[in-house]
Amino acid sequence: MNQQLIRSEICIVGDGAVGKAAALGLAQAGLSVVLLRSGSVSHPVEIKSDWDVRVFALNHIAHDLLDSLKVWGALDASRLAPVSAMQVHDAAETGNGKLEFDAYGAYINELAWIVEDKNLNQALDSALRFAPNIQFVEGHAEKLTAGAEVASIELTDARVIEAQLIIGADGAQSWVRGQADIGLDYRSYGQQGVVTNFACEKPHHGIARQWFVEGQGIVALLPLPGNQVSLVWSAPDLLAAELLRESLTSLADRLAVYAAKDLGNLTPLQPEVVKAFPLRLIRPHSMVAARVALIGDAAHAVHPLAGHGMNLGFGDVQALLKILSEREAHRDCGDARILARYRRARSEEVSLMQLTTDGLARLFGSEFPAVRLMRSVGMNLLNQLPVLKRKLISHAMGK
DSSP states (O other): OOOOEEEEEEEEEOOSHHHHHHHHHHHHTTOOEEEEEOTTSOOOOOOSSSSOSOEEEEOHHHHHHHHHTTOGGGSOGGGOEEEOEEEEEEOOTTOOOEEEEETGGGTSSOSEEEEEHHHHHHHHHHHHHTOSSEEEEEOOEEEEEEOSSOEEEEETTSOEEEEEEEEEOSOTTOHHHHHTTOOEEEEEEEEEEEEEEEEESSOOTTEEEEEEETTTEEEEEEEETTTEEEEEEEEEHHHHHHHHHSOHHHHHHHHHHHHHHHHOOEEEOSSOOOEEEEEEEEEESOSEETTEEEOGGGTOBOOGGGSOHHHHHHHHHHHHHHHHHTSOTTSOTTOHHHHHHHHHHHHHHHHHHHHHHHHHHHHHTOOOHHHHHHHHHHHHHHTTOHHHHHHHHHHHHTO
8 A cells, every 4th residue: 555644733643522622723723733533542422312421510711712712602502501509528427528619609600511522522523624724534543753853653554644743632541642652650549430310309500519428439410401410420349330230210219318408309311321431540751752742631630529630631722722822933833842831831730630639539538537537627617718718719710
C-alpha cells in the first residue's frame, strides 16, 4: 500500500468531549487540526433510554468555554438541570455531619449544570460539522515519533500524520501518553461508579445530594429536569457487583434509607439501564513531552466524588487555547517553551484537585471511629462559616 501523508499544525488523538472541544477551539482560532478517531478510543454510547445514565456536573469554567465555542447554546436546554444547592451528609454511625452549599449564599444563579454525555457530545458534533480547518481521520495509530520540527503518527494502514503538536485526548489508558514514554502513578480505589436514573416522588429543587456511607462508599443523587435524579454510587467492588446483579427496584429500596425524607419514593426510569465504571487515581509525571500535550483523563484521572473530572479537562482546553493563541510568531505550536507554559499553567489546579479528591476519598473511607467523629465535627463547623464556604464554592466553580 502506498504511503499517504496527512499534514496539519495539530493532531488530536481521541474524540471524546474534551478532544472535540479542543479541536473546535483550535480550529476556530485559525489553526489546522486533524482529529484522529480510532477504534481504540471510546465513543459516546447510544443507549435505548430517554435519559443517559452518564452525566457530568459542569462548572462555570466549562460553561464559559463551551459558550465561547458556540456549543452551550446548541445543547438541548430542556435536558439541562441547573444545580442550585448541594448537601453533603456523613452517614456514618459515629457521626451526623452535614455541609450545605447554595447558589444564593455565593451570590450566583447556579452552582453548576447537570448535562448528559449524549447531549454534550451531540452539541459538539453539530458544531464540528461546520468548523473550518478540521480533517477527520479514521484509523488505528501504531507509532508516534517526535522530531525536531514535527511529530508523526503512523497508522496501521501505512498512512502518516505529521503535525507540530500531538494532543493526547485519548482517555485514562492513553496510547499517546504511553508512546511519549510519560510515566505515571496509578492506584485503584477498589470501587466502581454505579450509575442509573430514577424518578422521585417529591421535587428535588435543584439540590445535589451526597452521602458518605460507612463501608459502602459514596452515594450521590444529582438533579435532572423534572422530578428525576441521576445516581452516581462510588461503591466498593463487591458491593458494586451486587448492585449490578439486583433489580433497580431493590436498588431504590437501598437508597430510600438516605433519600426518602427529601425525595420520597424513587422509581426506576424505563427502560431500566444501569452501568458501572472503575474508579482510579492516575497521575502522569508530566502533562507534556517532546511535541506532545495531554488533556482530559489522559493527563489526570480523579475520584468522581467532587464531580470535577470533566471540568479539569475543559480547563486544560481553555489553558491550551490561551497559550497557543498568545504564542510568539516565531514559535510553532509544539515548541518546547509553549509546552512548558501549558504545564505550568495547569500544574497547580490539577495537583490541588488530585490531592483534594484523593484526600477526601481516604478520609471518608477511614474505618477509625475517632476519624469519623472528627470529620463530622469538621463538617458541622465548616457549615457555620459562610465566608470560607463561599471561597470553597468559588474555587469549585472555577471563579
